[in-house]
Amino acid sequence: MTVTITAFRQSPDRGAGLARDTRVRWALEEVGVPYDVRLLSFREMKEAGHLALQPFGQIPTYEDGDLVLFETGAIIFHIAERHAGLLPSETGPRARAIMWMFAALNTVEPPILDRTTTKLAESEEPWSEQRLRLTDDRIRIRLGQLSDHLGDAEWLEGGFSAGDLMMVSVLLRLKASGLLGEFPNLAAYVARGEDRPAYKRAFAAQLAVFTALSSP
Amino acid sequence: MTVTITAFRQSPDRGAGLARDTRVRWALEEVGVPYDVRLLSFREMKEAGHLALQPFGQIPTYEDGDLVLFETGAIIFHIAERHAGLLPSETGPRARAIMWMFAALNTVEPPILDRTTTKLAESEEPWSEQRLRLTDDRIRIRLGQLSDHLGDAEWLEGGFSAGDLMMVSVLLRLKASGLLGEFPNLAAYVARGEDRPAYKRAFAAQLAVFTALSSP
Structure with a gap:
């Protein structure tokens, strides 16, 4: 099948x-x-x-x-x-990898999607440009926290996992925005994801x- | 411990x-x-x-x-x-219950949180009221789809699961908005959740x- x-x-x-x-x-x-x-x-x-x-x-x-x-x-x-x-077999590391899947989708992606909504679906509204600055500031807060957590590590939690797959996928949405470039370790993290065969x-x-x- | x-x-x-x-x-x-x-x-x-x-x-x-x-x-x-x-033990039903957890958090909750952000964090912005109408329309689309899917069923997928726990929790955010009342089967679904000991x-x-x- x-x-x-x-x-x-x-x-x-x-x-x-x-x-x-x-x-x-x-x-x-x-x-x-x-x-x-x-x-x-x-x-x-x-x-x-x-x-x-x-x-x-x-x-x-x-x-x-x-x-x-x-x-x-x-x-x-x-x-x-x-x-x-895509997931470690031990209970603890497995739960932490799953946690990063949820963190990518529920904590990091929402302000990024909010930016996309404001930029695309609300491009002709009078507030579009001004609200974009608000959403960018909210994104910067999340990226800063994620950047602090990642530090010099290669992946979020030991080896590459479904959590990294999801986080890199979410961050890829920011490529055209220039925001990722403000956090070089995150930009490098995303590049490592993109480099996987x-x-x-x-x-x-x-x-x-x-x-x-x-x-x- | x-x-x-x-x-x-x-x-x-x-x-x-x-x-x-x-x-x-x-x-x-x-x-x-x-x-x-x-x-x-x-x-x-x-x-x-x-x-x-x-x-x-x-x-x-x-x-x-x-x-x-x-x-x-x-x-x-x-x-x-x-x-x-909170989860069925069979592979298929278990995967479907987990699916509803993600659907609650990633498809139904985002427009609801967007409403909250616009209402609370952007209450003094000139666009707040007008944008609230936009978010409400987006929420209605999701609620309509969820309502159609639920129909007369008691829970989303057979018995009560972590998927229902999450979906009811997400919908509870709308209690004060009046939006839930537009979809009687969803209002009853939320009430069933709240009624659990x-x-x-x-x-x-x-x-x-x-x-x-x-x-x-």
Whole structure:
């Protein structure tokens, strides 16, 4: 039974790798599990067929035989639990790696997504520019705390884990903002993530979808 | 070894139960694990002692012997994994329950927190009221999707799980907004959560902290 995930037929970021299927692709590449991809248009994502799998009309989903999952965090955790390579086996280190998955999604990513919302969905509102400065300040607080914690370490907690996969994925959203450059150890941490062969394969796979779409 | 969690000495919601320690208390009550609480002032939360446990200077933390965890989602998952009562044991249903934890935190809560930020932290900004209407519309979309999915079911996925604990906790943030009342099945779902004896004990315990503080 082959794992099947869903992804945007036409990624809004034009292949920059920020859609959440890249995170799932990366996890599957790290553990060496092959997968199929079913591409969905924005219209198809809101149709009954997809809503039966994903009640919020989003991508990615994950199908493996009878099991259907959505939520990138849950999918990656499920992959990490069933295959070696993304979570330590000892109770304590395992719980700490899982903790960093949640920290990436629930403490570091929210102000970053708030920035994206203000920049894109509220670009024509009169407050857009002024509010962007507020969100940037909130992001700087989180980055500063994360930077202090990481220090000179290579990864957040010993060896590379699903927690790093998620944190690097979240921080990658800031690449174009210049904010990451204010924290050199975080910029280097993200670069180490991007340098992993599994990440490179995941990135190339999602880029190929965009390239195929835009070629004549 | 007794589990110790941290909580606000002076909860910003004045005992309404919305601080995240209530979620952890609820999980511990569901599985019958006694716990101690260490209360922290806002100043103490930003001091080195606490930052060594929680690099983002937040509550709650969870200490059990040598293991220190932060992030409510990670703490509740750790509790659910080690004690019966919050996760099914079969692989598929277990993964689906974990999925709902992530859905609560990453899909349903973000627009709700955005509303809170706009209402509280940006109350004096010129855009506050207008932006509040935007966030409310975004919340309605998520609530509508969740309501459609829940239908007449008692809980999200078979029996009560950590996914429901988290989803009810997230929806409780909307009690004062009136938005929940637009979706009667969600309002009833939240009421079922609040009616659980474990939730009642957790709520009473956090309220007692506020009551003790404000009594002469």
